[in-house]
Amino acid sequence: MQKYENLLRESKIKVTPQRLAIVEELDGHVHMSIEELYEAIKKKFPSISLATVYKNINAMMEQGFIQEVKVPGQKSKYELTKKPHSHVVCESCGKVEDIDLDLEKVTHRAANLSHYEIKEKALVLTGICPSCKAS
Amino acid sequence: MQKYENLLRESKIKVTPQRLAIVEELDGHVHMSIEELYEAIKKKFPSISLATVYKNINAMMEQGFIQEVKVPGQKSKYELTKKPHSHVVCESCGKVEDIDLDLEKVTHRAANLSHYEIKEKALVLTGICPSCKAS
DNA sequence: TTAAATGCAAAAAATTTGCAGACGT
DNA sequence: ACGTCTGCAAATTTTTTGCATTTAA
Numbered sequence: 001m002q003k004y005e006n007l008l009r010e011s012k013i014k015v016t017p018q019r020l021a022i023v024e025e026l027d028g029h030v031h032m033s034i035e036e037l038y039e040a041i042k043k044k045f046p047s048i049s050l051a052t053v054y055k056n057i058n059a060m061m062e063q064g065f066i067q068e069v070k071v072p073g074q075k076s077k078y079e080l081t082k083k084p085h086s087h088v089v090c091e092s093c094g095k096v097e098d099i100d101l102d103l104e105k106v107t108h109r110a111a112n113l114s115h116y117e118i119k120e121k122a123l124v125l126t127g128i129c130p131s132c133k134a135s
Numbered sequence: 136m137q138k139y140e141n142l143l144r145e146s147k148i149k150v151t152p153q154r155l156a157i158v159e160e161l162d163g164h165v166h167m168s169i170e171e172l173y174e175a176i177k178k179k180f181p182s183i184s185l186a187t188v189y190k191n192i193n194a195m196m197e198q199g200f201i202q203e204v205k206v207p208g209q210k211s212k213y214e215l216t217k218k219p220h221s222h223v224v225c226e227s228c229g230k231v232e233d234i235d236l237d238l239e240k241v242t243h244r245a246a247n248l249s250h251y252e253i254k255e256k257a258l259v260l261t262g263i264c265p266s267c268k269a270s
Numbered sequence: 271t272t273a274a275a276t277g278c279a280a281a282a283a284a285t286t287t288g289c290a291g292a293c294g295t
Numbered sequence: 296a297c298g299t300c301t302g303c304a305a306a307t308t309t310t311t312t313g314c315a316t317t318t319a320a
Contacts, residue, residue: 013299013300014293014294014295014298014299014300015294015295016293016294016299016300016301018300018301019300034284034285035284047301047302048301048302049301049302049303050284050285050302051285051286051287051301051302051303051304052300052301052302054284054285054286055286055300055301056300058285058286059300068207070205070206070207071205072203072205072255072257075284086245088245088249088251088253090251091254091255097249099245099248099249100248101241101244101245101248102241102244103241105240106236106237106238106241106258107260109236109237110221110223110234110236110260111262113234113235113236114223114232114234114260114264115264115265116223116225116260116262116263116264116265117262117263117268118223118260118261118262119226119261119262119263120207120226120260120261120262121258121259121260121261122207122257122258122259122260122261123241123256123257123258123259124256124257124258125242125245125249125251125253125255125256125257126253126254126255126256126257127246127251127252127253127254127255128251128252128254129249129250129251130250130251133252148274148275149273149274149275149318149319149320150319150320151274151275151276151318151319153275153276154275169309169310170309182276182277183276183277184276184277184278185277185309185310186276186277186278186279186310186311186312187275187276187277189309189310189311190275190276190311191275193310193311194275210309
């Protein structure tokens with residue numbers, strides 16, 4: 001898909017089929033662990049090696065192209081970098097979803113209280129998702 | 136210290152010198168990684184094994200006695216469980232500090248938007264601490 | 271007394287590295 | 296053509312496990 005090629009080309013790393021596969025996978029599933037990515041990509045791309053997934057995740061993180069999402073009780077997941085947002089995690093099924101929340105006030109308050117110069121915010125809310133609540 | 140013994144005794148795990156050492160260390164330093172804990176405790180308690188630290192961290196987490204704090208770009212740290220709070224991390228020196236922020240509104244909004252039943256909130260703010268800003 | 275905890279060594283899991291050949295630009 | 300990337304195997308690092316012995320209650 002042209003879309004991803006252009007995105008990748010903007011950073012200074014080469015566009016390889018393996019990298020495109022990672023990006024496409026993340027675009028489809030949004031949040032995946034290294035192992036999930038590896039297993040998913042192997043289906044379409046059996047020769048890919050786990051080391052390549054690691055190397056590329058690290059390279060693309062250095063480029064700021066993807067980001068790590070640390071969630072309680074799970075392995076880290078990765079997502080394409082987009083505008084800042086928060087996450088909700090279902091403690092029953094493990095699903096991770098994006099959510100757009102205004103953290104202006106909270107961040108301001110934090111800066112005042114701590115005297116830190118705040119640069120990044122990571123908010124992860126854990127609970128039960130609608131479909132798990134139903135069952 | 137009697138204080139910690141009583142705390143530990145409340146949960147259903149045995150009070151051992153190794154566990155007391157972990158708790159005292161965490162009470163003093165607030166946020167430590169497994170390796171930091173191990174190295175610190177070894178000084179006062181040279182016979183302790185890394186496996187024991189792991190086992191005890193896991194046991195005490197199951198008891199809800201301590202909690203894992205996942206911070207961007209660092210290994211997980213652990214803290215004694217106390218009333219809910221947020222964290223600020225200095226991206227320069229790596230220090231992690233507690234901060235008391237009101238997340239009521241944000242949580243409410245999140246519940247409305249996501250239809251999740253929210254149970255836990257983990258907010259980690261990253262930035263530059265006052266002393267690193269000075270230098 | 272006895273169930274649980276310790277420490278050790280070994281195993282398993284997760285991540286990184288080195289390198290020869292392949293590939294993107 | 297050049298420098299980067301891939302895949303493999305090996306090396307590290309991190310975490311868990313099994314077991315004989317010790318220890319807390």
